[in-house]
Structure formats: C-alpha cells, structure tokens
Amino acid sequence: MSHFKALKGFFFRNKWYYILGIIWLLLVDVLQLLIPEVLRRFTDQLQANTLSNEDIIRYGIYIISIGFGIAFFRFLWRIYIIGTSRKLEYELRNKLFGHLLKLSTNYYTNHKTGDLMAHATNDINAVRMALGPGIVMMTDAIFITLIAITMMATTTDWRLTILALLPLPFLAFTIGKFGKVINVRFKAVQESFSSLTDTVQENFSGIRVIKSFVQEDSEIKKFSVKNQHVYDKNMAMVKLFGMFFPFVQFMSALSFLIVVGYGGTLVIYGDISLGDFIAFEAYLALLVWPMMAIGWVINVLQRGSASMERINTILDEQPEVVDQPDAIDHKDIKGDIEFNNVSFKYPNSNEDALKNFTLSISSGTSIGVIGKTGSGKTTIATLLLRLFDANEGIISIDGNALNKVQLRSIRSQIGYVDQDSFLFSTTIAENIAFGVDECSKEEIIRTAKIAEVHDNIVGFPDGYETFVGERGVTLSGGQKQRISIARALIKKPKILVLDDALSAVDTDTEERILSSLKDAMKESTSIIIAHRISTIKDSDKIIVMDNGEIVEEGTHNELLENRKLYFEIYQKQLLEEKIAQD
C-alpha cells in the first residue's frame, strides 16, 4: 500500500471530500442498521396486540424517512468519494501524459506503445477503483460488520450470535480464495482481449498489404483462433461466477438455518421475543454483503497498489536529455553549426552511428548530405536536435555547445522535416500551424505555396479545413512530405533540416520547391539529407557519408571530378533515369 504515498498531495488537497464522504457513508450505514430496530418494535407490538392505526402510520413514516435518508446520503457519498476518485483519475492521467511527453525519445524505443496505453488506461483505472469504490466498500464492510454483530449480541442473544456467525469466517475465507482465482482469470481475459484488439488494429492499418497479398482468409483464420481464445477465457470466468454466487447463497443460508433452528427455540421458550428474532434475521441479512465485499476489497486494493507501483515507475523515470542548470536561452540563433570529432552509438546498439564526425556549416549556407542507407545521415539531425546526446565530441551552434543552450531555444529555432512526414488527425491548416502559437491564414497559405502544396490543398473538398487521416482524406506520400515542409517553414526556422523530405516528390516539383526555399530561407542554414543527387546538387557544400564517417566533401562539380562514391551514385542514378525514360 506504500505505493499510494505518491498521492499524498492529492489526498491532502481533497481530504475534506474524503472525510465528509466517509461521514455520509457511515450515516447511510447507521440508517440501514435502524431498520431491524423498527422491525423489532413493530413485531413486538404486533405480537402483544398493542398496535394501533397511528402506530402503523408512525412505523410507516419511520421506514419511509429512513429510506429517504439512505437515498439522500448515498447520493452525497457517491459525489464526495466516487467523484473524488474520478478527479484523481483525471489528474493522474494528465500527470502521466505530461510526464511521458517530457521523456526522451529513447524511452519510446525501449517501451511498446501498447504497454504505455495499458498503463494510461488499465492501471489508472485500477488505482481509481482502489481509491474510490475500494475505500467505500472497506469502510462500509468494517462498520456494518462491527455494529451489526454488536447489535445482534447486545439486543438479542450472544449465544445465538456466535452460532449464526460460525459459517461467516469460512465464507469470507473462501470468497478471498475465489477472489484470487477471479483475479488470475480476469487478467487472462484482459490479456487475450488486448491481443485480439492488437490484431484487429494491425489488420485495419495494414489492409492494403493484406489485400495485395490476398491474405484475407488467412487473417480471418488467425483472428478466429484469437477470438476463440478470448471466448475460452471468458467461459472460464463464467463457470467461476456460476459456482461463486450459489456458494455464497448456500453458506449464508446455513447461517439463516441456524437462526431459524436455535433462534426459533429461544422464541418458543420465551428467551427472546418474536421482534428480537425478526431484528436478528435482518441484521444477519445485512452481514452477508460485507462478507462478500471483504474478498473483493482486498483484491481491488492489491490490484490498485500494483498498478500504482507501475505508474510510479514511469513517473520516477527521468528524461535522459535535459537542460543543464546554467544552460542559456539563445534566442537569436544565427545558424553557424560545428560538429567537432563527434562519435555516437545508439543506446541499444553496438555499432557507432557516427564516428569522429567533424563538420562546419556557416550560417546562411546549405549543406547536402548523401550516402548509403544506414550510413548515419539521420543521426546528424538527431544529434543536432538533441534527441540524443553525443557520446564524444562537441556539437555547437554559434559557438555555444549544444548542452549549454536550453533545449527549447534550440528546438524552437530548427525546422525539422523527418523521414516519416507524420501528420496529426486534424485539419491541414492545423497541421501546418502545429509548431507556432498563433498564425494567420495568409501565413499558412504562404508557406504552403513555398512547399508547392497549395494547389493540392485547394483541390480538396474543404481546402485547408480538410481533415487528414482516418477521419478525412488520405494524402499521397508526396503531399504529406510537402505539408510537413510547410509545417517546418511556418516556424521561420534559423536552421532547416530536410531529412529525405523530397523523396516522394517528382523531380520537377522538387526543383520548384528547392528554388522557392532558396529565396525564403536566404538567412537560414539548411541541411538537406537525400538519396537523390538532384535534391542536393545545388547545395553550397555536399558531404558523402559511409559507415558513420564523411568519406568525401565538396561541391557537386568537385565531387564529380573526384570520381569516387559520389560519382558512382551519380552514374547509377543517371542510368536509372535513362531506363525509366526509355
């Protein structure tokens, strides 16, 4: 339970909600416990033949008033306790999401999205259940049990009380055991269902691959197997509950049998009144539910505590890349970039992605980066954005080492277009304006024009208000890339990084984009990573990467004269173009 300590701030802020909620809850219990007393007096008067019409009305009013009081205070405790647990869920979810977004990119390499989603849904829900319904049931069960037993023993007969309660500890113990099995089976149901939803999600996302490989029948079969698994797990649960409820009823019936037998004898011999007998039965009926609840409460609290532990593990996780205390806020980056003897290995890799990498880029110039796949091109951008910190060497902007500058000031002044061109499921306008707090429609259109995507956008039914993704239009790879370029440009970045961002665009459009960019980005430094020579040939300087190192550098013409790797790539691409034209 110590894992809940992390929530002490929340409890402290909301202590009055919990305290008042528990008071309302106890009031409901007191009112419930009054009913047997009313029944006792009513029956005794009935038996003694002293019941008048006014008495009947009076007892009726008591019962209705108690019923009304129970309903009213039950409403209050639900609002105070269950409502507060919903508030806890809301705050915890915000905290977890905010924290997860602050963690470094490496965290996401090592953790599956499905697991993170499970923490954000199942674990938070389990904590809410423990600290809402769990607390209610525990308080309720303890209070009702204590008062009902005291009332039974003091107002009726202590021997009858002991005998009637004999089956109950056994009942509570067996329910606890049942609870454990229920827990295991419930987990199995959840796991099998989560695996089924993963399959469905993957099938829908990969529907084009399934269709083009004619794999519908095989996928349906695989789905069927998983569905059968879910069914089997659910049936195991159904069978367990099928035994659970009759068992509880049988065990509580044993208690009632004892009361009927021994209590009936006590009534016949005049040791207790008929009213005592009726009240006793009513108290006993009130006890069955706490016995059932106690096993459930233990499970809910255990599950909540385990979930809180998992959430705490995430919340204790620290971002790997952070601002140093003396990091400066470098507001007006000029764009001079230096990589000085930089070496870097990804955390879960044995190979250097960059080796002794040294490169100097002056502000306002453009540099083209080309090389084989996996040669370290993207890693240059990754390190410049400080998504990872280099293991050795220094990277600096305008003479300031990157780790001496605040992350926010670096990243906000770099316009990065990544290879995936990921867009959010919202309008095209909102996607373009993603990186800026405010901007005019004209500004959005202006950048879309530079990125040569304006004509495509106005061709969509809702223009700039067209939804992208599942709820809207499906964009071509080239359209996505150009919207991503507009998204980077609208930030008016001091450094622009295009990472293979024109690969899905035809060479004519590419030429137009590059020439518009040249005008728009006169003051900025550009790093253009590409596989096609046409994308980088006009850059002020080109570097050729191989195996994490620069193997050639110079202008397009210089590199062609070198007749090395760059020349080879050029020749190959010329040949490919020729074949394509023929």
Ligand SMILES: Nc1ncnc2c1ncn2[C@@H]1O[C@H](COP(=O)(O)OP(=O)(O)OP(=O)(O)O)[C@@H](O)[C@H]1O
């Ligand atoms: N997150 C990562 N974890 C481990 N290794 C990685 C990671 N990202 C890249 N690598 C490895 O680092 C090396 C350089 O990768 P990088 O993405 O920089 O290459 P690239 O030249 O941009 O390739 P491409 O042209 O295919 O985009 C590769 O060997 C790659 O497998």
